Every structure is written in structure tokens, then in C-alpha cells.
Amino acid sequence: MKVYLDNASTTSVSKEVLDAMLPYFKSEFGNPSSLHEAGIRNRKVINQSRSKIAELLNCKKGEIYFTSCGTESTNWALKGLAFGNNTKGEIITTKIEHHATTNTCLFLQNLGYIINYVSVDKQGFIDLDELRSLVNDNTLVVSVIMANNEIGTIQNIKEISKICEEASTYLHVDAVQAACHTSLDLEELNVDLVSISGHKFHGPKGIGILYIKNGTHLTPLIHGGQQELKMRAGTENVAYTVGITKAMEIGMKNLGSYEERLNIYAKMFLKRLDEAKIDYILNGPEIGENRLPGNLNLSFKGIDGSVITYLLNKKGIYVSTGSACDSESIEPSHIVQEIGVPSEYIDATIRFSIGNETTFEELNYVIDNLIEIVKNEI
Ligand SMILES: Cc1ncc(COP(=O)(O)O)c(C=O)c1O
Incomplete structure (x- = not known):
């Protein structure tokens, strides 16, 4: 056995997800940027996927960006904020993050950012009083893993969000393990940036999502064409976009x-x-x-x-x-x-x-x- x-x-990629993706490898292979029918059809597919994801996460369509994975989403969230800002010099994160976050923070530390780490208790819940004492006028962003990849602890994001709002700091949430495994309503959580990855809920590997709340000032990391609402260049992976959308639809249901x-x-x-x-x-x-x-x-x-x-x-x-x-x-x-x-x-x-x-x-x-x-x- x-x-x-x-x-x-x-x-694994579920059968329904695979079936939904297959046409986009062969018969529907058009480039969404092309102006002929094959391209226009796929542009519509990307737009419909974006709308569906927004509906499932309870946010606006223009706040959803497709990326290559959870790691890219987190890199973009933190570096995109850091590169677009020159007034605030501190970042707060926790001691139990995935390496996508810790190593991005270390990279930013080498560029001069001060990184502060909030402790956790024996069950992995972050110390909210310590977070309250750490946030200050110089804090650019607080980055927290919503559901821990090793020990499964699900943080109280609503409380963390209140602390960030009071301190006028952005909140980035790594929801890679959380999406489709626990409820994820972005309006209710009131967060600014959220990383998601398709392969954690029976979608394909190699596609992720970054939610960027309207009004969050983020610099693109990948420059080139006008794809992803002019924020992430590169020809879209239509098949995987369809795949992650189908997987999330099934997972949430x-x-x-x-x-x-x-x-x-x-x-x-x-x-x-x-x-x-x-x-x-x-x-x-x-x-x-x-x-x-x-x-x-x-x-x-x-x-x-x-x-x-x-x-x-x-x-x-x-x-x-x-x-x-x-x-x-x-x-x-x-x-x-x-x-x-x-x-x-x-x-x-x-x-x-x-x-x-x-x-x-x-x-x-x-x-x-x-x-x-x-x-x-x-
Ligand atoms: C909590 C968490 N964040 C980020 C990642 C990275 O996601 P990806 O594999 O899509 O790059 C993972 C993957 O294991 C994860 O568990």
C-alpha cells in the first residue's frame, strides 16, 4: 500500500482541475495579448478567472494578481512595498515564518531595513502584546503566516489587523497553507496583501496569487509587457490560471x-x-x-x-x-x-x-x- x-x-492535481486545464495546452493556446480571436478568448478566460477568485475571496477583481507561486507572491508583497517606499525603515514578522518570508526579510535587512521578530507561545500563537509594543511610526509592514506549515497554528488575523490599522502599517498575510483549508474572507479579515499558492489545494504547481488591496502602493518586480493589470509582466499561464481557479472553487465549496x-x-x-x-x-x-x-x-x-x-x-x-x-x-x-x-x-x-x-x-x-x-x- x-x-x-x-x-x-x-x-495532487484533481481530475476536475486537470480536465479544466487541458484545452489550454493545445486547442486554446492563444496568447491573451494577441488581438485575434484566439488571443481575445484567452484574455476573457483570464478576466473570468480573476473575477471568480475575487468572488471566492470576497474582494474586488482588480485586487487579484496571478503569480508563479506562493514564494513569488511573498517576495513581491514585501520587496514591492520596500522598493516603493522611502520613508519607513522597519518590518515586523514572526519567528515561525516559512523561508519565503524569512529569507525575503533577510534580503531586505541587507538593504538596510530593520527586521523585528515577534515571539510565539508554546502552541505557536503570536504574542499580540509584543506586536503592539513593536509597531511604531517607522513600521512599513507586518508579515504574518496565517496557518503554520509545520504545526498548523491558525493566527487571529482579525486582531492582528486591528493592531496594524491603529498603527497605520500594512499587513501582509502568508495564506499559502490557509487557503481552502480554513475560511478566508478578505473583507472580514481586513488585510492589505495576501499570498496564496495553487498546489496546496489540488491546483497545479507553478501558480500563485497575490491579493493587493486597492490603495496599497506596491512596485512591480517583473518588468516587461502590460500583463497582470500592468503590474507583473510575462505572458500569462492561461492553463494554470484556469487550474487554480477551478481548484479554489472546489476547495471552498x-x-x-x-x-x-x-x-x-x-x-x-x-x-x-x-x-x-x-x-x-x-x-x-x-x-x-x-x-x-x-x-x-x-x-x-x-x-x-x-x-x-x-x-x-x-x-x-x-x-x-x-x-x-x-x-x-x-x-x-x-x-x-x-x-x-x-x-x-x-x-x-x-x-x-x-x-x-x-x-x-x-x-x-x-x-x-x-x-x-x-x-x-x-
Ligand atoms: C506557509 C508557506 N508559505 C509559502 C510557501 C511557498 O509556496 P510555493 O511552494 O508556492 O512557493 C509554502 C510552501 O510550502 C508554505 O507552506
């Missing part, structure tokens, strides 16, 4: 039942570990309480995590230690270090990310093997 429990790294089912699965997983008297810690919030559905980040006592993943892999079970982007590093990730996982547990920290396609039988197979491996390795 093969069981893919690494859905936070990426997901099924969100309620998806959350409910995955929370039941996650609880069952932990119950079985408890019954088998396995010594583990659940990192991040309790299941169903401001935690991404399907995210189980567990640390086991006195074992090496790479041994567990190796043995699971031999059984056809794919999981992740730390985040995929860190998988070549043997150090525990900065995120699990930051939340203070005890030293006897931290080396065996594993992320099981259950997905839309995971079945009950698959999960039981994983749990049976996990229990056996952990018991034999201690």
Missing part, C-alpha cells in the same frame, strides 16, 4: 465537510496512539481549535525522526520531518525549536498531513506501522 501523508508539502472529516481522522489517529501507550507530544494547538485540519505534528521520545521516516517510507508511507524545504537539514526546524519542544522529543518530530484523498483504511495502515516502528525503536 502507498499512503501519501505529506499534503502540506503539496497535493467543500471546506466545511473537509474540515469536519479531517478533524475526525486526526482525533482517531491520536486516540489510537494513546491506546497503544506511545509517548508523544502533539505540537501546536489541539485538534479543531485554530489548527489546520489534517495537520498532525508529533514528536516522539528518545528516537531519531529520520529513522521513523525511513522505516515508514519502506512501508510506502510518505511523511515529512520539518517542512519539505528543510528536508536536507538535520537540525530540527526553526519552528519546532521556537515553540520549545523538549530536547528528548525534538529529534523525532514528524509532520503527518492528512489530505482530501486520504482514506480511513490508509490511516489505519499508517498508525499500525507507526506504532510498531516506535515500539521497536525505543
Whole structure:
């Protein structure tokens, strides 16, 4: 049996998404900038996709920009603000961001920006009082990961937004893990910039979205033609634009039942570990309480995590230690270090990310093997 429990790294393209994309590789291949019918038809498709995404996220059509991935969206949000501004010199972010944010911030630090990092508590929730004390007249932007890619913590974006509004600073939200996994209503959240990536919710890899609230002054990063409302040059990827739109439509429609089912699965997983008297810690919030559905980040006592993943892999079970982007590093990730996982547990920290396609039988197979491996390795 093969069981893919690494859905936070990426997901498969669903059949409906693939079917929706296919015509745009062959019969409908026109360049949306061309003035003949084949081009005009595809220009309409891009416009319709933009409108649909705006409707799903509850924002205006002209606030949605298609990019190549979540990483590009975050680079654009932060560098685009920084390059377009010469009055404010500080950026605030958290200690548990994805590298798309931390490394963009480090780049901006080398250009002279001061980067301040807000701490998080043991469950990964950011310290709002510390944020209040850090924002000041010189803060250009606060950048926060909405749902953590490793431990699944979902931040209180509405509260963070109030703090930013009072301080007249922009708020960028990395919603790459959040979109289609928890509700994302941009009007309600009142944020300025949001990064999204298609491959986290059964869309294709290689397409992302940046939401830019009207009135946010952002410099383009890619110069050339007039594409993407004159803000991001380069011939549009029509097929992937159709793909991410279809994927979001399906993801948003099924969100309620998806959350409910995955929370039941996650609880069952932990119950079985408890019954088998396995010594583990659940990192991040309790299941169903401001935690991404399907995210189980567990640390086991006195074992090496790479041994567990190796043995699971031999059984056809794919999981992740730390985040995929860190998988070549043997150090525990900065995120699990930051939340203070005890030293006897931290080396065996594993992320099981259950997905839309995971079945009950698959999960039981994983749990049976996990229990056996952990018991034999201690
Ligand atoms: C929270 C978060 N932000 C950003 C990214 C980067 O997205 P992409 O892979 O589309 O560049 C990821 C990908 O793992 C992520 O989990």
C-alpha cells in the first residue's frame, strides 16, 4: 500500500482541475495579448478567472494578481512595498515564518531595513502584546503566516489587523497553507496583501496569487509587457490560471465537510496512539481549535525522526520531518525549536498531513506501522 501523508508539502492535481486545464495546452493556446480571436478568448478566460477568485475571496477583481507561486507572491508583497517606499525603515514578522518570508526579510535587512521578530507561545500563537509594543511610526509592514506549515497554528488575523490599522502599517498575510483549508474572507479579515499558492489545494504547481488591496502602493518586480493589470509582466499561464481557479472553487465549496472529516481522522489517529501507550507530544494547538485540519505534528521520545521516516517510507508511507524545504537539514526546524519542544522529543518530530484523498483504511495502515516502528525503536 502507498499512503501519501505529506499534503502540506503539496497535493495532487484533481481530475476536475486537470480536465479544466487541458484545452489550454493545445486547442486554446492563444496568447491573451494577441488581438485575434484566439488571443481575445484567452484574455476573457483570464478576466473570468480573476473575477471568480475575487468572488471566492470576497474582494474586488482588480485586487487579484496571478503569480508563479506562493514564494513569488511573498517576495513581491514585501520587496514591492520596500522598493516603493522611502520613508519607513522597519518590518515586523514572526519567528515561525516559512523561508519565503524569512529569507525575503533577510534580503531586505541587507538593504538596510530593520527586521523585528515577534515571539510565539508554546502552541505557536503570536504574542499580540509584543506586536503592539513593536509597531511604531517607522513600521512599513507586518508579515504574518496565517496557518503554520509545520504545526498548523491558525493566527487571529482579525486582531492582528486591528493592531496594524491603529498603527497605520500594512499587513501582509502568508495564506499559502490557509487557503481552502480554513475560511478566508478578505473583507472580514481586513488585510492589505495576501499570498496564496495553487498546489496546496489540488491546483497545479507553478501558480500563485497575490491579493493587493486597492490603495496599497506596491512596485512591480517583473518588468516587461502590460500583463497582470500592468503590474507583473510575462505572458500569462492561461492553463494554470484556469487550474487554480477551478481548484479554489472546489476547495471552498467543500471546506466545511473537509474540515469536519479531517478533524475526525486526526482525533482517531491520536486516540489510537494513546491506546497503544506511545509517548508523544502533539505540537501546536489541539485538534479543531485554530489548527489546520489534517495537520498532525508529533514528536516522539528518545528516537531519531529520520529513522521513523525511513522505516515508514519502506512501508510506502510518505511523511515529512520539518517542512519539505528543510528536508536536507538535520537540525530540527526553526519552528519546532521556537515553540520549545523538549530536547528528548525534538529529534523525532514528524509532520503527518492528512489530505482530501486520504482514506480511513490508509490511516489505519499508517498508525499500525507507526506504532510498531516506535515500539521497536525505543
Ligand atoms: C506557509 C508557506 N508559505 C509559502 C510557501 C511557498 O509556496 P510555493 O511552494 O508556492 O512557493 C509554502 C510552501 O510550502 C508554505 O507552506
